[in-house]
Amino acid sequence: MQPSPPTSEHALLERACNLAGQTLGELAVQAGISVPMDLRRDKGWVGQLLEWHLGASAGSKPVPDFDNLGIELKTIPIGYNGKPLETTFVCVAPLIGLHGLSWEKSHIRHKLARVLWVPVEGERDIPLPDRHVGSPLLWSPSEEEEQQLRRDWEELMDMIVLGQVEQITARHGEVLQLRPKAANSRALTEAYGANGQPIKTLPRGFYLKTHFTAALLERYFIL
DNA sequence: TACTGATCATTT
């Protein structure tokens, strides 16, 4: 009996607020699923548990979690210091077919247009069933945040177009990183080489750096 | 502790 999809932002936020303070163990019981010992082989487990409770259109379909509302769900692991423990994966970076692509049309901008952030205790010494869910935050980028994201995106995409994808490190970009996003190091995809010729390289993804998500959460709790 | 490359499961 999975909850039905929320029909409004308000309904979604209210539902998320009701999860705050509960543990992953409690939520797993309600969902009728078992809790893994750790996340080593179940890295997406927390996200999928929250999807179930919030009535997200689950699965790996390339649509927003709450398609009708245009909202993306992101769980974010929080440490004892109250700050994110991990970077946040946003989406895969396009490596070819980039003609005419702009920030305004980019997949990443649409993904980040409206996000429901759900903080979850993430320290590894807290047993998974005992970790608490925090207060949700329904977020859209501020003007400054959007400009930061746009600048980083344009810098990274310029390098990709110029065939320099393999020279990109996680330090190119103030708030966005480009890093491998693959099943393993053998998974390859097509990209532009330095002379415009096609090359095979690891699929890359855009990740939000922890200082960016930390600031975004902090902005909320200060306001 | 941040950065980095590598990895895990599942579905389409």
Next chain:
DNA sequence: AAATGATCAGTA
């Protein structure tokens, strides 16, 4: 292979 959901774990 690419999309969904991310964290792991070595090292500088």
